[in-house]
Amino acid sequence: DSGVTQTPKHLITATGQRVTLRCSPRSGDLSVYWYQQSLDQGLQFLIQYYNGEERAKGNILERFSAQQFPDLHSELNLSSLELGDSALYFCASSVYGGGATDTQYFGPGTRLTVL
Amino acid sequence: QKEVEQDPGPLSVPEGAIVSLNCTYSNSAFQYFMWYRQYSRKGPELLMYTYSSGNKEDGRFTAQVDKSSKYISLFIRDSQPSDSATYLCAMSYGNNRLAFGKGNQVVVIP
Numbered sequence: 001d002s003g004v005t006q007t008p009k010h011l012i013t014a015t016g017q018r019v020t021l022r023c024s025p026r027s028g029d030l031s032v033y034w035y036q037q038s039l040d041q042g043l044q045f046l047i048q049y050y051n052g053e054e055r056a057k058g059n060i061l062e063r064f065s066a067q068q069f070p071d072l073h074s075e076l077n078l079s080s081l082e083l084g085d086s087a088l089y090f091c092a093s094s095v096y097g098g099g100a101t102d103t104q105y106f107g108p109g110t111r112l113t114v115l
Numbered sequence: 116q117k118e119v120e121q122d123p124g125p126l127s128v129p130e131g132a133i134v135s136l137n138c139t140y141s142n143s144a145f146q147y148f149m150w151y152r153q154y155s156r157k158g159p160e161l162l163m164y165t166y167s168s169g170n171k172e173d174g175r176f177t178a179q180v181d182k183s184s185k186y187i188s189l190f191i192r193d194s195q196p197s198d199s200a201t202y203l204c205a206m207s208y209g210n211n212r213l214a215f216g217k218g219n220q221v222v223v224i225p
Contacts, residue, residue: 004158033213042215042217042218043215044215090159092158102211103164105161106158106159106160108156
């Protein structure tokens with residue numbers, strides 16, 4: 001168990017809908033990362049927050065947004081969902097948010113299915 | 116061309132064999148190289164990391180980096196059924212933004 005929690009574990013929804021995925025980082029970690037894992041693209045970095053502020057952006061669609069709250073938990077909002085958004089969404093956390101030794105610990109993921 | 120290439124083919128080996136996995140990359144700005152292991156229905160977990168060319172050993176695992184060829188490898192000696200998992204290479208510029216390969220599913224047959 002990495003100490004990172006994600007809810008829900010599974011989510012099934014319809015095209016055009018909006019969902020929110022939640023992540024609680026490990027105790028003491030200030031940085032949260034969101035990744036999307038699909039068979040086609042593999043594991044892709046979406047966005048990073050550090051202590052409440054956006055630190056880096058990757059291949060995140062404009063329909064997606066995220067935030068990190070004062071208690072350091074994070075939410076990833078996915079809107080106008082399309083079939084192609086079906087994937088595993090992982091949250092990871094680390095202490096600092098930078099540096100090779102700042103290990104990212106991954107949560108168990110949320111499996112999103114868009115029908 | 117993707118930044119990190121990892122042939123995603125599955126790999127089945129008998130118990131005790133050596134498993135050899137590799138990735139290539141195109142961006143010479145990558146400084147840090149990692150291997151993650153992902154068990155079925157779990158999140159990835161860091162197995163090894165290195166930042167210099169050469170070999171790094173940790174028990175039965177050896178990570179190898181050749182920066183001149185932009186090529187990294189992971190070797191698993193004396194493979195065990197518990198090593199059955201997907202192995203992903205990952206690379207970083209140092210800002211902690213990771214670029215992953217697609218992963219290799221390894222099955223170790225008892």
